[in-house]
């Protein structure tokens with residue numbers, strides 16, 4: 001029986017293309033005894049299958065286990081901040097329980113984070129609280145991954161920033177208020193409502209990408225005036241067809 005501290009890795013697996021998995025991530029995958037897959041229980045089973053496929057493709061032994069952790073439902077009726085806090089606390093308790101019962105001291109466990117673990121991903125925050133509130137000791141290593149932002153700019157063949165300019169990365173929920181702040185280069189993630197259509201500036205260029213790095217990838221670019229409505233239509237058709245969508249865009253206003 002192994003003794004010592006539990007070893008945990010959070011491994012970024014890239015935002016879609018299986019080839020986005022880095023050599024460092026592959027080396028880490030091969031050292032893991034137990035993978036913890038967080039089951040969202042929604043239509044994104046494709047993402048779950050991709051995690052299984054990544055393990056099957058890169059791990060050259062079969063001496064590992066996969067443990068699924070159910071993701072609790074978020075209370076959509078409660079105010080957003082409150083609902084997210086309650087949801088987070090529930091996840092901390094579930095993860096602490098799973099780590100305690102499924103991973104022995106001295107063993108290595110891993111969470112596979114979509115894209116890069118540092119960008120709009122709660123794995124690191126939850127593990128921090130598992131350590132602080134759950135009192136569970138572990139050593140942690142984080143393996144970076146190719147994010148949707150990197151995938152988007154590569155596929156549109158554009159730099160993320162203009163020389164000497166800053167870039168804001170934000171969510172659909174905050175775009176309108178932050179745009180009025182005078183921002184001119186903005187990456188938007190997690191936007192379920194095509195918030196770019198609410199902007200006062202339809203001369204801005206949008207570089208939009210859905211399902212980046214996958215066989216279903218869609219790319220559209222042009223000014224919001226030219227292609228904003230088209231993006232909204234294509235987005236809603238694709239979402240209806242597949243049951244889910246992941247899309248990201250960069251807005252650039254030259255005014």
Ligand SMILES: C[S@@+](CC[C@H](N)C(=O)[O-])C[C@H]1O[C@@H](n2cnc3c(N)ncnc32)[C@H](O)[C@@H]1O
Nearest residue numbers: 015016115116147148189190211212246247248
């Ligand atoms: C919870 S965040 C996770 C981001 C991830 N950690 C990363 O580094 O890209 C999910 C959001 O990322 C973006 N995203 C992730 N993968 C994507 C893809 N393949 N194509 C387009 N957008 C993607 C979408 O905006 C989606 O709503």
